[in-house]
Amino acid sequence: MTRATKTRKGRPKSELGPPANGNRTRIRARNEDNILDAALEVFADCGFKGATIDQIAARAGMSKPNLLYYFRRKRDLYLAVLERTLDMWLEPLSAIRADGDPAEEIRAYINRKLAFSKLRPTASRMFANEIIQGAPLLGTVLQDGLRGIVDEKAAVIRGWASAGKIADVDPYHLIFVIWAVTQHYADFASQVEAVVGSGLSDRKFFRETEAAIDHILLRGILPPER
């Protein structure tokens, strides 16, 4: 009775306005980009339910019905935004090379992930919002895409640990720690800003953050002379 999953036809969802008779205009591409950019900001600031189509349309410089011409439903727009940035979110992990220098590969991974937090803090916050609430809309989409690549890279790191090239730490926890630390500076930027008055967009603060994280995760905080 509840759970009325309405007309779910076999069509590729979350896509396109009316099936045009052959038009793939440049104006469409530009408007869709504008909408996705605007939606990212608003969803990150307000969450899915808190964001309104009016807000997003205003920020994209168009009317609400006009926006709904490109994305028929709010949920379609939400998922389109997440999917557009998913590759960027995964890329730093994918780039880990099994044949590189272990410590240097991990340091480079940390730095790539921190660079993502600097360049795309809004995308990071939107993902964080979705995951904190249990990924109710993204569902298994992210999770499925995630587990495979994480397992693969965890095996690589485990190999390094077995060979004594790095300390013997659980590779999954190492990955979680790196995610946690690097994303913290994007997701909780308002708190960081409130405490120290700076964020990653400040070049000096970014360098200090990178140095501190690299030091702590690679060398720990015990004094040099043990």
Added chain:
Amino acid sequence: MTRATKTRKGRPKSELGPPANGNRTRIRARNEDNILDAALEVFADCGFKGATIDQIAARAGMSKPNLLYYFRRKRDLYLAVLERTLDMWLEPLSAIRADGDPAEEIRAYINRKLAFSKLRPTASRMFANEIIQGAPLLGTVLQDGLRGIVDEKAAVIRGWASAGKIADVDPYHLIFVIWAVTQHYADFASQVEAVVGSGLSDRKFFRETEAAIDHILLRGILPPER
């Protein structure tokens, strides 16, 4: 024209139902607790805007108007929930002793914070939700209470570093790293669960997590023989 900040009288907000003529019943205390417990769950799962009073009332086992008898506005309830758990959130940091053994104090702090993530994951997620969106409702309440204690403990940690008792790392970044890592296992539990199939409520996984975090943050991941 926009921004119609309506009748904001000088009354102490976020409090109590009708100014009773002297009743401070036990039933009130019990109902308020039930409501706050239910609200915590729903706000953490859905965010402020996504949560509905109906949902919270149903989970608390009462009707919507009855809930609104105790908390006149949704926002009042939201802030009451956050305030009720704020002390618990800050306690692990407050407990750091300047006269203890530095490395052991920091390890104990990490473990207290991780224990909080295990015992109160929902409260952690609700705070995370609020902060990710820029703390629009909590405003300066949390930030003011936070900065003082953080500055104080950062000075303690800096003293340890200057004395060579721990490595020379920026104390603020060390605190941020500890927050990030320990809270990750509560806030992003759905992601952790999706990747490794466990969470902090699993005793074995909790011990492994604690060991891995302690190792990485205290000793780093470079191999023992440098």
Added chain:
DNA sequence: GTCTATAGAATGATAGAC
């Protein structure tokens, strides 16, 4: 393709009986 107008649903909050 873009707009105005509006339908239809959900929800925060109140009134008033009991």
Added chain:
DNA sequence: GTCTATCATTCTATAGAC
């Protein structure tokens, strides 16, 4: 203190003119 009934608002989404 608790309930039913309801108002008023906000919002998603659609219809249809241009």
